[in-house]
Amino acid sequence: MKKTLILTSALVAVGAAASAQEVNVVSWGGAYTVSQVEAYHKPFTQLTGIKVNSIDADNPATPLKAQVEAGNVSIDLADVELSDAIRLCDEGLLEEIDPAILPPAPDGTPATEDFVDGAIQDCAVASIVWGTVIAYDKTKFPGTPPSTLADFFDLEKYPGKRGLLKAAKRSMEMALLADGVPNDQIYEVLGTDEGVARALAKLDTIKDSVVWWEAGAQPPQLLADGEVVMTNGYNGRFFNAIAAEGKPFEIIWDGQYMDYDLWVIPKGAPNLEAAKQFLAFSTDTQRLADQAKYISYGPARKSSAPLVGLYQDGVTEMGPHMPTSPENLENVIWTNPTFWADHDVELNERFNAWLAG
Known part of the structure; x- marks a missing residue:
């Protein structure tokens, strides 16, 4: 818990300085993006002052690859499937992500032990199964x-x-x-x-x-x-x-x-530090559990599972509807x-x- 508070304090501290900043986040649209906006984007902006611009794509890996290869990158983060994350990383199109930026579980378990197997890659961090x-x-x-x-x-x-x-x-x-x-x-x-x-x-x-x-x-x-x-x-x-x-x-x-969906940061992301802050925030234990209020995808952290409760209607138990x-x-x-x-x-x-x- 102490480490989580330290992370939160650090995010708050940068809030005032970052108030003019923004991050461009590309995802898949529809009900899925709505779940991200409610669980990640809004609370992140409230905490840090950093605006999150949500952009839809049929497959976010496609515009990311095109932008990096053209040397004209406007995307800061993209939500991609696991095979695309591995391929884009192998092609040198993504920033490597240090797992040390990821907050621990509420009981202090390191992120590297809290995420399910395969959820942390060299250039990607999973949010959902x-x-x-x-x-x-x-x-x-x-x-x-x-x-x-x-x-x-x-x-x-x-x-x-x-x-x-x-x-x-x-x-x-x-x-x-x-x-x-x-x-x-x-x-x-x-x-x-x-x-x-x-x-x-x-x-x-x-x-x-x-x-x-x-x-x-x-x-x-x-x-x-x-x-x-x-x-x-x-x-x-x-x-x-x-x-x-x-x-x-x-x-x-x-x-x-x-399959997994994971956050990746393209090489040349215009708002790299803000992108890393968003990635760390949106993959903490509570945020991944919160997303499950809006859509029935399994959180990629073990510590999130006990926090998954009811759908936003306040009635439907989400557990039986999870793929996991x-x-x-x-x-x-x-x-x-x-x-x-x-x-x-x-x-x-x-x-x-x-x-x-």
Whole structure:
């Protein structure tokens, strides 16, 4: 607690001097960015006087890479997926982050021991654990509803359009798991030409019924508009549609794809010191727990979990809706960020050629 107070005092001390400062933070938009604004941005500005400018992108890694390579950087922080964080760091496009700037847990446990495995990287610090899951419109299946990943690919038993991410990542792993590849062998199989062909063959079985999506806000909207009866998408987006908007959706956790989102700072960030302050503040124990009031993503710190309580409606317990809830982890695909850092370009070329075929 003492160390946390020291950090808070330090932030307050710079507040007056930083009042004219600002940080430009790029994230994914929609309900997710709202959760960040409420849990991170507003209290950070209140504490330090530093203005946070929130900018949306379909994938924040894309404008970050373009800006650094062009030598014209306006982004101070970006929220990216783990494989992108590793790849951008390897390419020398990110600032290295000293874990010493991260506050300890309230009981004094160092940040390096408090974050879940893999959450602290050389150039990135995770805030959330999230899942890509399947959701369906309950009104479209009044009898026996779908309940497994295999059901997503069963057009005979569950007819109707499917929504699917327009990318190799997540789509190909889902296909292999649905085709019977064990969870712990997915990347071994996907690393072979035969495995890629097997994934695409499984996707072929539903290709003519797929509506492809690219931005995280699209899957709940596709369901709500009746354009699809079932779609994959981010668990927090579906939760928001159910809890905040009253949509008749149900989540299928079977076969969920688990990943991290992390803060990164681009090389040449115009407000580097303020960016580091924001990163440290927004990944402390309380802030990560606070975010869970607004969206059902799991905090990346162990000490945050006991502080996760009710949704902003004051009624809904958030625990069961977290991708990290034990009952939701029975058949999970854990991302292999190194695999995707190495193979993302190659497999997306294969995937796009298949799409065009």
